[in-house]
Amino acid sequence: MDLRNVRYFIAVAENGSITEASNALRISQPPLSMAMAKLEKELGVTLFDRKPRGIELTAAGEYLHHAGRRLLAEERRISDTLKSMGQGLAGELHLGCEPMCLWRIGSTKISQFLSIYRNVTLDLTDANPRVQLDRLADGTLDLAIMPIVAEEPLQAVNGVHFDVTVVDELPLTLIAPKAWGLDESEPLDVASQKDSTWILPARIPGVRILWRIWADKFAPSGAAPTEVIQVPTVMTAAQLVGAGVGVSLSSLEMARLHPDVARVPVVGGWPNVPIAIVRRKEGIVTPIAERFVELFQGD
Template sequence: MDFRQLEYFEAVVKAGSVSQAAKALNMTQPPLSSAISRLEQEVGVQLLVRSPHGVRPTSAGRYLLSQGGMMLAARNRVERVLKLMGTGLLGELRIGAEPMVIHEVIADVLSSFAALAPDVRVALTDTNPRAVLEGLGTGEFDIGCIPWAPEDIATPIRERFDWLPLRKIDLRLAVPAARAAERHPEGRDWGRWILPHRVPGMPGMLEAVESELAGTPSFDSILVSNPQTAIPLVAAGIGVSPSTERICAHDPRVGAAPPPRWLKPMQVTLALRKGTERTPLITRWLDLATSMAGSDRATKRLVRATAPS
């Protein structure tokens, strides 16, 4: 018994006659009669009572009509779901991202993606860059996003992933609102800095600040998990921290000052584990993220890890 036989049987019962059903199905009567007869032979029970006035279902036929209808409806649902999955409009997408890039890039992409594919379930985890890459490696995340350029990542880490640079984030210096008018282009008179923890194999803000200010008498630092965590500490007057305009704007007690000259913009980069299945859903999301970032890279040209020259 197959779905076509069920469709034929349903059409015959609905029409009340084989000839009328054949017309509705745009076929001749003999093949339809033969198909119904074969169905009865396969299931081993009479399904229709035939008379000069037409046909009606037997008790077995009524049971098949009920169950067959549910089977056909289930098949139709499966077909619809598979078609949506095939176009990247249904499924689950698991993203791991560093909080700064969520504020600056990912939130906007997810907003547009929700309008484009409202039936997709997105699970977003904000965590530190090391955990993002670990989650990609274990399969916890489908896509990762970190504020690092691939060439700044140690080769053993870089070679495990494929990379798609999106755009750069302009940094600001989160300072207590009362100090927002101060200007220290070389960064040497801000006092205490609040910085993200060191990430092995991925030199970042901490290394940049220490490289410039470690010998400065007034330099001191407190380490936190991410730039967001630093904001309430900055608001309390404990120190200053590299951040972004958007993150600073979340707390009126915090001002956004120009960063030191040597604190360069950060590169937002998407990462996928090598060998990850590029599903239509992942491809659609990458296409949208790339488009919104203003990048001219196509997802098919996802950057392969190479050793720096």
């Protein structure tokens, strides 16, 4: 299977038509159409149905879209690894980091790494764990730094399984609007906030984290809050808390960034959340990624 044709197919799949893909690839349509026909003949399957306004992937096409992205990412890693062996450590680190983890540990390690390896460039994805797992699975990321729940192993994505190495812990706090005047020195019974509006990052299938901790904290009282606003990120939640909309659960580091937010202790505290480096269980890990992981091993 010609990797060039796989690359062409992915462009067609992601642009939605032969015409748009040919523009993106800067080649004319006839050679691209011929390459797609050759790929389908070689594989013995129909990869997409031709429609009047573009293409629609078949089941085989969907599979090749995901698998092909992984294949091309592995090709890049092989190339980067061989170049690193011959020329010293140089190339790109494709890293994902969840926002709370970025403030807790990620930014410091990134700065340290780039100061040591000046010929390495960083491609950083600052996103929630679901996005990071998807991008690890399709090969877009080399590594991801994210909070995990020890009792809930990460689920495979498109058949890709993950290795998890815990490197730190994330302290949590209840945050409330400063304007509410809640006591920041005396622990609060969290059950007293069951009638408050809670603001939490949207539920992510297979990666519950804050929702799991939040639910476990209210379980003994037998009455969880009914008013919950789901938002895209923890940063959005903190901004809405500062504006007086409600309360939330945040990392200590992120809470300190918001002067309009009070960090309120609760009776019994919150469990620290493990922070892990996550990578694909199978697949090439570049020397650059390995060196980055090594920075955490002396802590």
